[in-house]
Each structure stands twice: as C-alpha cells, then as structure tokens.
Amino acid sequence: MIPAPFDYARPTTVDEALQAVASGGEDVKILAGGQSLIPVMRLRLAAPETVVDLTRVAELRGVRDDGDAIVVGAMTTHSDVVADPLIAQYAPIVAQATETVADRQVRHRGTFGGALAHADPAGDLPAVALALDAEFVIAGLTGRRTVPAAEFFVDYLTTALEEGELLVEIRLPKLQGSWGMHYEKFNRVAQAWSIVAVAALVRREDGRIAEARVGLTNMGPTPVRARGVEEALAGADATAEAVAAAAERAAEDTSPSSDLNAQADYREHLARVLTRRAVTAAAGL
Structure with missing residues (x-):
C-alpha cells in the first residue's frame, strides 16, 4: 500500500531536527532506520502529518570513548555496533545481542537508538541496556537530560521521551572488575x-x-x-x-x-x- 500524504523534513543537525519536530504539526514521526515506521505507514496504521528524517544528522552516528563510558550515537547502525572495537572490548553483550537482530539487510539500515526508542518488549536491545544500567541522553529545545535505563522504558512501546524530544546518544558504563x-x-x-x-x-x-x-x-x-x-x-x-x-x-x-x-x-x-x-x-x- 501507499502511505497517506505527509510533509518531509531532512535536517543535518540536532538543532535543525528539534526545530523540524517543533514546527511539524500535531503528529510528527521520527524516521531513523525506518524498519518499524515505514511498514505501519504503508499499512496506514500510522499517518503522521510530518516525518523528520535523521539519516543526514552525522553527529548522531558513531561510537566513542568518554572516560567511564562508551557513548553510542542514536543513529549508529546495528552493523556498525556489531563491528565496533570499543563495543567488543567493553560491552560485548551489546554486539552479541545486536547480531541477532533480524537479518543483515535490516542491520545495515536499522539503528541502535531507533530500536531502543521503539521500546518493543520483544526487541533484543532494551533488556541488554537495562542489564548494563545504560543511560539515555535526550535532547529538547530547552537542553539535554539523561535518563537511566530503569526509568526510560515506561510501558509497551512507550518511553520517557516527551513530545518534541529526541534520543541522541546512549551511554554504556565501563564495568569495573572481571x-x-x-x-x-x-x-x-x-x-x-x-x-x-x-x-x-x-x-x-x-x-x-x-x-x-x-x-x-x-x-x-x-x-x-x-x-x-x-x-x-x-x-x-x-x-x-x-x-x-x-x-x-x-x-x-x-x-x-x-x-x-x-x-x-x-x-x-x-x-x-x-x-x-x-x-x-x-x-x-
């Protein structure tokens, strides 16, 4: 099927993305990898007024060392997570679980943050984030806030993300000891x-x-x-x-x-x- 008509924004920075969300109307959807959103739009189970595509926001991609934590950008693809040496060194369970997500085609398009923000209880990454005591960095027009994994997943397909906010990165603590x-x-x-x-x-x-x-x-x-x-x-x-x-x-x-x-x-x-x-x-x- 063909989705219902919608406006489309493709920002290149987080600030531009937040502005696009704020000005997108009453029903705005965020497009990350699109593996969850596109099918429901094609079936017209979702008919957003505006779709904000984050695929050109480079600052949301990649994995970096931040002292006591490994930081994963929300738009980092599953395949990049699986191959990342920092993940392999400090949080190998993340790579192990991510490698079980769907198939290679999906892992090359799907994103780490998108899967977590989708919050499907059958998804592989939320339980891993919870066990690791990960932290979720959320951006809004008024600034950023950090939410622990124990408070991020609120209900079925529901997270602590509020209207107008974006998940920008996930912090995976470096565990001490063996x-x-x-x-x-x-x-x-x-x-x-x-x-x-x-x-x-x-x-x-x-x-x-x-x-x-x-x-x-x-x-x-x-x-x-x-x-x-x-x-x-x-x-x-x-x-x-x-x-x-x-x-x-x-x-x-x-x-x-x-x-x-x-x-x-x-x-x-x-x-x-x-x-x-x-x-x-x-x-x-």
Whole structure:
C-alpha cells in the first residue's frame, strides 16, 4: 500500500531536527532506520502529518570513548555496533545481542537508538541496556537530560521521551572488575522476534559470584530485571548447582503475555531455562 500524504523534513543537525519536530504539526514521526515506521505507514496504521528524517544528522552516528563510558550515537547502525572495537572490548553483550537482530539487510539500515526508542518488549536491545544500567541522553529545545535505563522504558512501546524530544546518544558504563556476559535468545525461526531472551552479566571473585545482572526480554510490557535471580546469585558459589537454583526465580514479578507464539506459562518456563543457560555462560561454568 501507499502511505497517506505527509510533509518531509531532512535536517543535518540536532538543532535543525528539534526545530523540524517543533514546527511539524500535531503528529510528527521520527524516521531513523525506518524498519518499524515505514511498514505501519504503508499499512496506514500510522499517518503522521510530518516525518523528520535523521539519516543526514552525522553527529548522531558513531561510537566513542568518554572516560567511564562508551557513548553510542542514536543513529549508529546495528552493523556498525556489531563491528565496533570499543563495543567488543567493553560491552560485548551489546554486539552479541545486536547480531541477532533480524537479518543483515535490516542491520545495515536499522539503528541502535531507533530500536531502543521503539521500546518493543520483544526487541533484543532494551533488556541488554537495562542489564548494563545504560543511560539515555535526550535532547529538547530547552537542553539535554539523561535518563537511566530503569526509568526510560515506561510501558509497551512507550518511553520517557516527551513530545518534541529526541534520543541522541546512549551511554554504556565501563564495568569495573572481571565481568562475563552472555545473551541467550529463543525464537521460533531465524531472524524472528524473541519469544523470550535473557541478558546476563556476572562478576566473579575468588570462586564466587560477587554480582549478577539479569535482563529479561518479552516477559512483560517492558524489559525487566530478574531481581530474584540477582539476589540469589550475589555471594553464591560459582557452581552449576547454585546457578540452576537461582534461575528458578527468573519468572518472579514478571507479566508475560499469551499470544500465537507462546502462552504465558511457557514463557515463564523459557525464562527459567534461558536464565540458567545465560548465567552459566556468563560465569564461565
């Protein structure tokens, strides 16, 4: 199908983009990679008055070292994230999860910030950002603000972005100590959305698990942290038995949906199984 008529703006700076959003009317959509927006516009499930295309805003692309954090521009493509040496050094789980996003064609067009701002709970990147305690830098006409990942994902397809604001970069903290990371994903067919997935980060000290972070994909309307698992692992012996016992708590305080892909109780089962696998791999067991 053909989209409904709309005005089109293609700014080259963040300031120009913010001005275009402000003057675009009541219904403005941001075009990043377009993998989510274009299909719904073609089906006329969305009919924005104005589309603001960010593909020429060079300052929103790239990965840089900023001391205690790695900063990823919101318009950095998935393929660039996967290939970036800073990501590989400090946040390899980001590359591992991004490599599972759709197919190569989508990864060459889709963007890191676009996927996070879309906030689909079945998407691979929100749970990883949550587990890493990433920070989201948001720009508006009055300045910039930083929102932690725990506050960025508000509800299904809803974030802390307010009207007239843009996500400009994502800060990934450099974790201190000896951390292992692993992303475990289960889907029905290759290139599909996650039915459930788990992002696990584990810091070991003297044969014990000093700290663990576990983010769950598609276990509710937003990504969630498996706090029960994290509590059970803190200070536990780094053994397969301890990990298996902790993983039994993976579905606590979650609210998975039932749909054509899986019933809620099956997703809860998957969360326990995949958490055990992800934590075991992250802990090097």
